[in-house]
Amino acid sequence: MQPWHTYAESVRSGxxxxxxxxxxxxxxxxxxxxxxxxxxxxxTVERFIKFSRLCPHVKGHLYSKPIxxxxxxxxxxxxxxxxxxxxxxxxxxxxxxxxxxxKNAKSTIAAILANWFLVMEQGQQDIYTAAVSRDQARIVFxxxxxMATLSKPLRSRLTxxxxxxxxxxxxxxxxxxxxxxxxxEGTNPSLAIVDEYHLHPDNSVYSALELGQGARPEGLLxxxxxxxxxxxxxxxxxxxxxxxx
Numbered sequence: 001m002q003p004w005h006t007y008a009e010s011v012r013s014g015x016x017x018x019x020x021x022x023x024x025x026x027x028x029x030x031x032x033x034x035x036x037x038x039x040x041x042x043x044t045v046e047r048f049i050k051f052s053r054l055c056p057h058v059k060g061h062l063y064s065k066p067i068x069x070x071x072x073x074x075x076x077x078x079x080x081x082x083x084x085x086x087x088x089x090x091x092x093x094x095x096x097x098x099x100x101x102x103k104n105a106k107s108t109i110a111a112i113l114a115n116w117f118l119v120m121e122q123g124q125q126d127i128y129t130a131a132v133s134r135d136q137a138r139i140v141f142x143x144x145x146x147m148a149t150l151s152k153p154l155r156s157r158l159t160x161x162x163x164x165x166x167x168x169x170x171x172x173x174x175x176x177x178x179x180x181x182x183x184x185e186g187t188n189p190s191l192a193i194v195d196e197y198h199l200h201p202d203n204s205v206y207s208a209l210e211l212g213q214g215a216r217p218e219g220l221l222x223x224x225x226x227x228x229x230x231x232x233x234x235x236x237x238x239x240x241x242x243x244x245x
Contacts, residue, residue: 004045004078007071012145021243029079038083038092039091045082049074051120054153055112058146074107080220094213095221097197097242102226110193110224111143117191117220118167119157125172126188130205131195137176140195144174184208192221198228198235206234 010016011026018026025067032038053066069077076098083092083102090170100106110129117127129144131137145165148154159166177184185208192209200206206223228235 002042003049003071003074006084007075008022010071024243025079029075032079032083032092036061037086039086040078040082042082043086045074045078046118046242047082048116051116052112053207054151055115055147056150057108058111058150064130064150067108067112069109069112073105076109077113080222091218091220094219095210096223097237097238098222098224099227100224106224106226107140107143107195110140110195110222111147113222114140114174114191114193115154116148118165118172119154121190121218124169124170125190127172127174127191127193128177128184128187128189128209129174129193129195130177130184130209132199132201134176134178136195136199137178140193141174141176152209184212187212189213189221190214190216190219192219194221196228197223197238198233199225200234203234203238206238 007016008029011018011022012030018187026090033040049069049203052069055067056064057067076096080093081091084090085092098106102164114127114129117125129137129140131139145160148158148160148165157167157169159168164173177187184205187209189212192213194200194206194209197206206221210221213221223238224237225235230236
């Protein structure tokens, strides 16, 4: 079995006891596989899995050891990066909402995705991390920077600075953003990571990033968060929207 099928098969068979929303995501995955409008880019997903092993752990007892994605993480990235329109080859998904429990390597997987876009995506890339504060926005950025510093293949390709990373071969950059929509205006992100969306007081930052991606045909807006308790927050409204999509 291909590794990107493992999690979906385990949920479908009942081996993994999953909630309604996870089961829906699995069924959508199988529907996409069978839909003639899409192709599944096996080569890209395989490259991403290999690339993730170049990104070492930056915390804990596995510090500096290569990351091995878990089944659910492979499933997540297979969905985001794998499905493309048969007609033009562009990715199907331009946004992703990922809600995970605490201690599930939320910042780690976001940092791997950021480094992938910086180094592996075709063409010039602008990657931004955003949150309710600059310090929060730096969490994903700093993890990505530490990964690059610890990884010889990445370190040799990137210019690593305190507040940004550059891949000069493509004129690409990654940096954290201050938590004000006014500072986002004028940006043109190919990848925007919105961290801990449940803490955002409104959707102004998310909307500004979404608007900035208008000129990016394969731009990706990646919101990742733990669950919050505010039932009228922008994050909860976005969650409800995703459930209806």
